[in-house]
Amino acid sequence: MLSRHADCAFWIGRYIERAEATARMIDVHYHFGLESPLVGRALTWEAILAISGQKKKFNLRYREINERNILHFFAFDQNNSNSILNCVRLARENGRAIRDQISSEMWESLNRYYLDYRRWNVDRVISESPFAFFQSVKNGSHLFQGITNRTLMMGETRDFHDAGRFLERADQTARILDVKYHDLLPRFTSDVSIPAPTDPAVVDPFSVGGTVDTHGWTAVLKSVGAFEAFRKTYRQGVTPARVAEFLILNPQFPASVRHSIGRVEGCVRRVSGNRDLSPSNPAERAVGRLYNDLNYLRADEIIASGLHEFLETVEKRCAEIGFAIGATYLKY
Amino acid sequence: MQNESPSLFDAYDRGGFYDEMLTENGPRAHYQKLFQNLSAMSPHDFRARTELADLTLMNQGITFTVYGDEEGTEKPFPVDLVPRIIPANEWAHLERGLGQRVRALNLFLHDVYHEAKILSDGPIPRDLVVNAPNFRRNFIGANVPGDIYIHICGSDLIRDGDGTYRVLEDNCRTPSGVSYMLENRLILTRVFPGLFRENSVRPIDDYPSVLLNNLRSFAPPGREEPNVVLLTPGVYNSAYFEHAFLAQQMGIELVEGRDLFVDDNMVFVKTTRGPQRVDVIYRRIDDDFLDPLVFRPESALGVPGIVNAYRSGNVVLANGIGTGVADDKAIYPFVPDMIRYYLGEEPILEQVPTYLGWRESDLQYMKDHAKDLVFKATNESGGYGMLIGPQASPTEISDYLNQVMADPRNYIAQPLIALSRSPCFVEDKFEGRHVDLRPFILCGKDSVTIMPGGLTRVALRKGSYVVNSSQGGGSKDTWVLGESRNVMQQSMGSMVQRMEGGC
Secondary structure (H helix, E strand, O other), X not given: OXXXXXXXXHHHHHHHHHHHHHHHHHHHHHHHHHHOXXXXXXXXXXXXXXXXXXXXXXXXXXXXXXXXXXXXXXXXXXXXXXXXXXXXXXXXXXXXXXXXXXXXXXXXXXXXXXXXXXXXXXXHHHHOOHHHHHHHHHHXXXXXXXXXXXXXXXXXXXXXXXXXXXXXXXXXXXXXXXXXXXXXXXXXXXXXXXXXXXXHHHOOOOOOOOHXXXXXXHHHHHHOOOHHHHHHHOOOOOOHHHHHXXXXXXXXXXXXXXXXXXXXXXXXXXXXXXXXXXXOOHHHHHHHHHHHXXXXXXXXXXXXXXXXXXXXXXXXXXXHHHHHHHHHHHOO | OOOOOOOOOOOOOOOOOOEOOEEOOEEOHHHHHHHHHHHOOOHHHHHHHHHHHHHHHHHHOOEEEOOOOOOOOEEEOOEEEEEEEEOHHHHHHHHHHHHHHHHHHHHHHHHHOOOOHHHHOOOOOHHHHHOOOOOOHXXXXXXXXXXXXXXXXXEEEEEOOOOOEEEEEEEOOOOOOHHHHHHHHHHHHHHOHHHXXXXXXXXXXXXXXXXXXXXXXXXXXXXXXXXEEEEOOOOOOOOHHHHHHHHHHHOOEEEOHHHEEEEOOEEEEEEOOXXXXXXXXXXXXXXXXXXXXXXXXXXXXXXXXXXXXXXOOOOEEEOOXXXXXXXXXXXXXXXXXHHHHHHOOOOOOEEOOOEEOOOHHHHHHHHHOHHHEEEEEOOOOOOXXXXXXXXXXXXXXXXXXXXXXXXHHHEEEEEOOOOOEEEEEEXXXXXXXXXXXXXXXXXXOOOEEEOOOOEEEEEOOOOOOOOOHHHXXXXXXEEEEOOOHHHHHHHHHHHHHHHHHOO
């Protein structure tokens, strides 16, 4: 297939996933803010800005961190290249550029996603229903992905699309975990081993296992759609280390870093047809290396060596994988 | 008090024009069934179907962006759901006439890029041709497969006050609109399935297959499985939808200039598995932007070196380079002479009388009668660079005449033709609007195929004569009727008999 077409498919995958991740993130923190008078809304909106790494950009153009500005910045700001509006728009533009390569249903779904999205604005979200708004974004992404699964030929276009989608997902999961880790737990240090479940009634609400803490980690799980799956996996309760283990290493959870990177590896291997253990190009090398680490690492090793440092490495390596795929296949 | 619900045809005014559907004695014979159906329909019902069609277009992304709107508002391309019908005998006449025309135009192009006999023998002034802006001097002597330059032609036909079809112009460069012809049909079959059962409408859906077969047949010798691609300027081109649509329908790659490169006079496309040779390019980029080494150096849309690859015969371009000289509006008046000169036949189709700014006596006439004439720049399209004298103010006319006097070769003028009208759905009832017809003509190595139908363009603004989509035009599905319903029924009947008797 044409390199440019592969590039478009890859970025459709990324943008659609990014739109969903952004909506999930704001959705959960939005409700976290409503439910958590202890923490106060400003703190959680700060956390969102930190996750996205866009605090500077936000401060340049908005005077105050408040609900309206945050919503506008992340959902509707035409000048924020990562706003949901721009993600959906760019996914659609990429879809338009390869509309002869993808199924008509896929194109129509991208198109409708965008047209429906254009009917929202900050006023409507706030006055009508933030819940319905976030739900519509998640549904838009899911519908497109479902249609893609059902209608796109098993082949390179699909592999590049999925590579983009899962690479983005791995990256987003790592980011959310990383920032929450810092933001929620200033007192949690990396030399603490997996803490035992504690009774929230008797502890300082801001300490590890305190009300705010449990609430915050629950929010992290919810923001990646992992809360119920986590509950089924760990009956003992929500602790930072378990959340980290689940979101980074769980092989079955569809948004875990390990699962997502495994999917990316499957895609790049299918494209090259390489069945050898050793990689045949830079893309395979970059993704295989990270996937191996995730397969063999244990949670306590990650915690012991510093969760933040580890997640930062994951984010960096996701970026490297993106570059390597680009250099190997997408240059035009 | 009236009990009858209002009809869509209430107070329909033919306005003194030739109406495609209605005469003073009711509908024309070929519109009879459609008229009955539409008369039985309430305005509410018709509006509901129009909304359904608009929604379908919106969802499919068949839209255009409203310029100057920062929000990037998009609107569906306006389709009027009342089809335009052409009976079999009229179509047979058009088909013969258009085929004759495109054969003559291809012979003309081959001639002017080789011996240029027609210029020496006199019928066409040499000056007009060799100084035409789209005459490509550096292609003199170049050969193209099958001597075909125009592979795809879109000729614009109009009907005058008597209903006579006249050719208004031939589009020999990169004519567009065929996707709307196909989409309009698709929409009508969805919105009015019943109408098709009652009228024997000839199908048009094999356009992409015919085009692809033709393109493949032009591939350079020795290329068993030719690689055909469609070259587009990109997503921001107003016809991008059509480019993507055709590529998808033909199952070929849609490429941009940056996807291609030339090596050793051969064209390659960059793929995830390395470069692949390209044999035939259906290009939707004008000559000027095709190759920065030969034409406009600043063009980022083209492919450096592609023209040399073309000249070497390693790649085929459709349409060929230099076809613009054949649809130059100042050459147009000479097409009947080409037909007589090359084919030894009399032209089948009428044209529109045309005054050339290039000819001094004509220029004087143009100045004296400006308020009665339609002026056009010879190499503009899309309804740009026009002046409609009868609808223009004296200042507009004198400003325009100043432009004409500065470069008379670049202008022509024609009498204002009272274009035929067709009923269109406007604010809950039917009103007459002016229409034209763009059939699509495909040239193979030794065959000409004309899709039975074409794009009927509508000037949706009341009283307007300008049908171009860039100027507020819409379109209609165009039905060419089969020979007769009886013929079909007879052949169906004999099939049934054969099947029954064959066991």
